[in-house]
Amino acid sequence: MTTTLIESNGYAGEPLALVANTTDGTARRDALSLLRDSEHTPTSVVSYRSQGSVLVHCSGGPDSTVIDRLTETGLRCTVLFSRANLKGVSIEKWQGNIDQVEGKVTEFGGHLGEFRIVLEHPEGPVNVARLVGLGKDSFDLVLDLSDNKLMQQDVPPIGYYAPESEQDVSEVISELPSMIGEFDKPKFFDLNPNICAHTSRGVVGCTRCLDVCPTQAITPDESSVKVDPYLCQGIGVCTTVCPTGAITYSFPRVSDLLDDLRRVLHRYHDEKGRQPVLLFHDEENGKIWLRSVIDSLPENLIPIEVENIASVGMDIWLSCLAYGAHHVLLLATDQLTLGVSSAIDREIELTQTILGAMGYPRDRITLLKPAGGHQLLDCLPGAFGEQIVPSAGFAAFNEKRTTLRLALDHFYEHAPKTRKTVALRAGSPFGRIKVDKQACTLCMSCAAVCPTAAITDGAGLPRLMFIENNCVQCGMCETACPEDAIELEARFNFDADDRDNVRIMYEEEPFNCTKCGKPFSTKSMMSKMREKLKGHWMYQDAAQRRRLEMCENCRIEDMYLTSGGMDPYEKADKPTGSKV
Numbered sequence: 001m002t003t004t005l006i007e008s009n010g011y012a013g014e015p016l017a018l019v020a021n022t023t024d025g026t027a028r029r030d031a032l033s034l035l036r037d038s039e040h041t042p043t044s045v046v047s048y049r050s051q052g053s054v055l056v057h058c059s060g061g062p063d064s065t066v067i068d069r070l071t072e073t074g075l076r077c078t079v080l081f082s083r084a085n086l087k088g089v090s091i092e093k094w095q096g097n098i099d100q101v102e103g104k105v106t107e108f109g110g111h112l113g114e115f116r117i118v119l120e121h122p123e124g125p126v127n128v129a130r131l132v133g134l135g136k137d138s139f140d141l142v143l144d145l146s147d148n149k150l151m152q153q154d155v156p157p158i159g160y161y162a163p164e165s166e167q168d169v170s171e172v173i174s175e176l177p178s179m180i181g182e183f184d185k186p187k188f189f190d191l192n193p194n195i196c197a198h199t200s201r202g203v204v205g206c207t208r209c210l211d212v213c214p215t216q217a218i219t220p221d222e223s224s225v226k227v228d229p230y231l232c233q234g235i236g237v238c239t240t241v242c243p244t245g246a247i248t249y250s251f252p253r254v255s256d257l258l259d260d261l262r263r264v265l266h267r268y269h270d271e272k273g274r275q276p277v278l279l280f281h282d283e284e285n286g287k288i289w290l291r292s293v294i295d296s297l298p299e300n301l302i303p304i305e306v307e308n309i310a311s312v313g314m315d316i317w318l319s320c321l322a323y324g325a326h327h328v329l330l331l332a333t334d335q336l337t338l339g340v341s342s343a344i345d346r347e348i349e350l351t352q353t354i355l356g357a358m359g360y361p362r363d364r365i366t367l368l369k370p371a372g373g374h375q376l377l378d379c380l381p382g383a384f385g386e387q388i389v390p391s392a393g394f395a396a397f398n399e400k401r402t403t404l405r406l407a408l409d410h411f412y413e414h415a416p417k418t419r420k421t422v423a424l425r426a427g428s429p430f431g432r433i434k435v436d437k438q439a440c441t442l443c444m445s446c447a448a449v450c451p452t453a454a455i456t457d458g459a460g461l462p463r464l465m466f467i468e469n470n471c472v473q474c475g476m477c478e479t480a481c482p483e484d485a486i487e488l489e490a491r492f493n494f495d496a497d498d499r500d501n502v503r504i505m506y507e508e509e510p511f512n513c514t515k516c517g518k519p520f521s522t523k524s525m526m527s528k529m530r531e532k533l534k535g536h537w538m539y540q541d542a543a544q545r546r547r548l549e550m551c552e553n554c555r556i557e558d559m560y561l562t563s564g565g566m567d568p569y570e571k572a573d574k575p576t577g578s579k580v
C-alpha cells in the first residue's frame with residue numbers, strides 16, 4: 001500500500017467557495033480559474049517505509065491505560081525507560097506485544113521508518129532495535145511520553161510524536177496503526193552548492209538557512225550545506241532567507257508560481273477588478289480559518305494556497321506588487337513557529353526599508369497573526385490604498401537575485417523619489433565592502449573564498465576588483481583577510497549600472513622579478529616579506545635574500561645554478577632544533 005502524505009500538485013485540495021456579488025468578486029473568480037489549468041515543473045518524491053514498530057520513550061512509567069491502548073493496536077511496541085545514571089541495560093518481556101528496556105540514551109535520530117536509538121553499556125553501545133529482535137537497526141515510529149524529550153527541534157520529523165495532554169496521547173495511539181505502509185511526499189527543495197555562501201576553503205560565512213530551519217534538516221558540509229530530504233517538511237523559510245538562491249523551493253518552483261500570479265493579477269485587472277490583495281495561506285489551518293469567515297471576506301481579497309507561507313519570500317512579494325497587487329498578505333496560523341515567524345518579520349522589515357527609500361508606502365507587505373479564524377477579519381488592513389507602481393510583465397526566473405533585480409529595477413524606474421543608496425541593517429544580503437588601503441597587501445585571500453565572484457583579482461595585475469551586485473554580505477572575505485583590511489557595509493544600491501560595474505577597490509604598482517622582469521608580486525607584499533624573514537636563519541646571506549625578489553621560475557633556476565642541483569639550504573648553518 002502506498003499513501004501520499006502531501007499532495008503533489010501545487011494547488012491541490014478543494015477550492016474555497018468564494019462569493020462573487022460585485023465586479024471585484026467576479027474578477028477574482030475569473031482570475032483564480034486560471035490556476036485550475038496551471039502546469040508546474042514536477043518535483044521528485046521522497047519515500048518512507050514503515051512496518052509499524054513503535055518505540056515508547058518514558059522517564060517514569062506510562063499508566064496502565066496507555067499500556068492497554070498500545071496492546072490493543074497490535075503493533076510491536078518497545079517501552080524504553082530512560083535512566084541517566086544506569087550503567088548497563090536491562091530488558092524484560094511485558095504483556096502481549098510489548099517489551100520493556102531500561103538504559104541511558106547516548107544516540108537518537110531519524111525519521112519515519114528509520115528511528116535509531118543507542119544505549120550506553122560497559123561492553124559497548126547497544127542498539128535497542130537489535131536488542132529486542134526487530135531484525136534491523138531502527139524503529140518505524142516513536143511515541144515520546146518523557147519529560148526529557150528525545151528531540152528538541154521546533155518541528156520534529158514525520159513519525160515522531162510528543163503529545164502534551166492525555167487527549168493528545170489518545171489521538172496519537174489511535175493514529176499509529178494507520179502509519180504502516182509506504183508513504184510518499186514531495187522533495188520540496190533544490191540545492192545548488194556551487195553558489196552556496198556557507199563556507200569556502202575552511203572559512204565559514206553565511207549561516208542563515210542553518211539558523212532558521214525548524215526541522216534541523218540542514219547541516220554544514222565541506223563546501224556548502226546539505227539538506228536531508230527525509231527531515232525536510234517543506235516549510236521553506238530556508239529559501240526565503242537564502243541570499244544567493246542556492247536553496248530554492250520546488251513545490252512549486254518560484255518561476256511557476258510567479259507565472260501563475262502574474263496571469264491572475266493581470267486577468268483581475270482586465271476584468272475591471274479594483275485594489276487586488278493577495279493573501280497567501282497554507283492548505284491546513286489557513287484554509288480552515290478562511291472558510292470560517294468566507295462570506296465576510298472582501299471580494300478583492302485573492303487567497304493563494306501554498307504549502308507553507310514561509311516559502312514565499314522577498315522576490316515573490318516584490319514581484320507580486322510589481323505585477324499589480326495593492327497589498328501582499330501572509331496568514332500566519334498557530335502552526336508557524338516563533339523562529340520562522342521572526343525570520344519572516346526580518347525579511348519584511350528589510351523589504352519595507354528598500355520600498356520606503358524609494359518613496360513607496362512601507363505597509364504593503366504584512367504578516368497577519370490572528371489568534372484564530374474569528375480574528376482574521378480584524379487583522380486585515382483597514383484600507384488597501386492605490387496601486388503603487390504600473391503593472392509589470394517581466395517573466396520570473398528560478399534565480400532569486402535575477403528576479404529581485406527585475407522587480408526592484410521596475411520599482412526604481414517609477415519611484416516617487418530617487419536616491420542612490422539606502423543603509424540596511426547588518427547581515428542584510430546586499431551591500432559592498434570597504435578596503436583599508438594602508439593594510440591591504442593584495443594577497444587575494446578574499447577573492448579565493450568569495451562564493452559569488454563579487455571579489456576577484458586583477459587578471460594578472462595587482463588589483464582587487466569588486467562587483468556590488470554579486471555581494472551577499474556573507475563575511476567570508478572579512479574573515480579570511482589576514483590583515484583585517486576588509487569591512488562589510490550593508491546597503492542597497494539602486495543604481496543598476498553602478499551595481500553591475502567592476503570597481504577597482506585597491507591596486508598597487510607591481511614588483512617585477514629582478515632577473516627576468518616578470519611582475520609577480522607587489523611592492524608592499526615584498527616589503528612585508530623582507531621584514532618578516534630578516535631574522536630567519538634561511539635568509540642570512542645575500543644569495544638567499546636575492547631569491548626572494550625573483551619569480552618562481554627564476555628562483556628555481558638560480559637555486560640549481562648556484563648549488564649544483566642540490567638543496568642550497570643544506571649548506572646553511574641551521575640553529576639546533578630548527579626545521580626546514
